[in-house]
Amino acid sequence: EVQLVEFGGGLVQPGGSLRLSCAASGFTFSTFAMSWVRQAPGKGLEWVSAISATADNTWYADSVRGRFTISRDDSKSTLYLHMNSLRVEDTAVYFCAKEHLINVTPLVDTWGQGTLVTVSS
Amino acid sequence: QSVLTQPPSVSGAPGQRVTISCTGSRSNIETVYDVHWYQQLPGTAPKLLIYSNKNRPSGVPDRFSGSKSGASASLTITGLQAEDEADYYCQSFDKSLSSWVFGGGTKLTVL
Numbered sequence: 001e002v003q004l005v006e007f008g009g010g011l012v013q014p015g016g017s018l019r020l021s022c023a024a025s026g027f028t029f030s031t032f033a034m035s036w037v038r039q040a041p042g043k044g045l046e047w048v049s050a051i052s053a054t055a056d057n058t059w060y061a062d063s064v065r066g067r068f069t070i071s072r073d074d075s076k077s078t079l080y081l082h083m084n085s086l087r088v089e090d091t092a093v094y095f096c097a098k099e100h101l102i103n104v105t106p107l108v109d110t111w112g113q114g115t116l117v118t119v120s121s
Numbered sequence: 122q123s124v125l126t127q128p129p130s131v132s133g134a135p136g137q138r139v140t141i142s143c144t145g146s147r148s149n150i151e152t153v154y155d156v157h158w159y160q161q162l163p164g165t166a167p168k169l170l171i172y173s174n175k176n177r178p179s180g181v182p183d184r185f186s187g188s189k190s191g192a193s194a195s196l197t198i199t200g201l202q203a204e205d206e207a208d209y210y211c212q213s214f215d216k217s218l219s220s221w222v223f224g225g226g227t228k229l230t231v232l
Contacts, residue, residue, distance in 0.1 A: 035221070044123065045159075045167065045210050047221035061220060095166055102173050105155040105214050106221060109178075111166040 002026040002110045004096045009115030016086050016119070022079040022096030022112055029077035033099040035108065036070065036081050038092035038117075046092075049081065050099065050106070064090075086119045093117075124149065125211050125224035132230040133201045141227045143194040143211030149222055151192035154214045158187055158196045161208040161226075170209070171196060198229070206231045 008020040020036070035050040049070040050059045058070050069082040079096055096112035126144040133139040143156060150156055158171040169178050171187035174194060184200050198205055211224040 044208075044226040045161075045212075045223045047223065050221070059219065062218075103155050104153055105157070105173070107157040107169065107172055107212065108159070108167070109169055109172075111168070113166055 002098065004098060004110060004112035006094065006096050006112045006115035009094065009117045011118045011120065012086055013121050014086060014088055014119055017082070017084045018086065018117060020081040020083070020094055020096075020115060020117070022081075024077045024079065024096075024098070027098070029072075030074040033101070033106070034070075034072060034079045035097040035099055035106075036079075037095045037097050037108065037111075038090075039095070039114070040089075040092040043092075048094070051079070083117070086117075088119050091117060091119045123225040124215055124218070124222040125213060127209075127211060127224035127227045129225070130228045130230065132232055133198075134232045135201055135203060137201050138197065138199045139201060139229065140198075141196045141209050141211075141229070143196070143224050145192050145194075145213060145222075147192065148217040149213045149215040150189065150194060152216060154216070156187070156189050156194035157212045158194075159210045159212065161210065163207070167210065201231055203231050205229060 003025045005023045036048040051070045067085045071080045093114040095114045097108040098110040100109040155173040159167040160170045161167040174189040175187045215222045
């Protein structure tokens, strides 16, 4: 069974840092691009960042570029999101997402359960 | 303000048919990019419902169907059931933003 489990959410002060992890199982992690998608309380979905299967390409939403860094450790089948200079508006549930590319349009075929990040003083 | 526009809410009685629209632009839907749809039941992670405009993953009932025309896409649910009450999101890719884009989501209420 394909499974994604996120860790690392919590309460952090504005300007602080946090690292999210996503442990993958049930598929060959190293052959898939991965993403992070977030959802602020009561709001819709927002794509945050993606990393290619080979880790040589990364992409970021404008709202997090320069503050967040996505990375992966294929030896541990784990995806990371390093978040710096956190803002109140970064408060959200962060979902780890396994990507699939169909007709040049990426999609999420498997979602983690999400981990809540709260940025507040 | 989402790049893809969806109605905030729709409703229907059990057994009825509802349609949720998703409107984009020449930078996303009205190009080579497909539209995918996700269902998010209350308190859970989203789930892929329709991919590449009209295809259902294994296990998704054929009550759910999708289409795309021009800069718009639609999700149609026929034979509405109480368990369909959820939030629905469309998603594509935007070539100008070089970014995934989601619709703002539509809350479906089964009356």
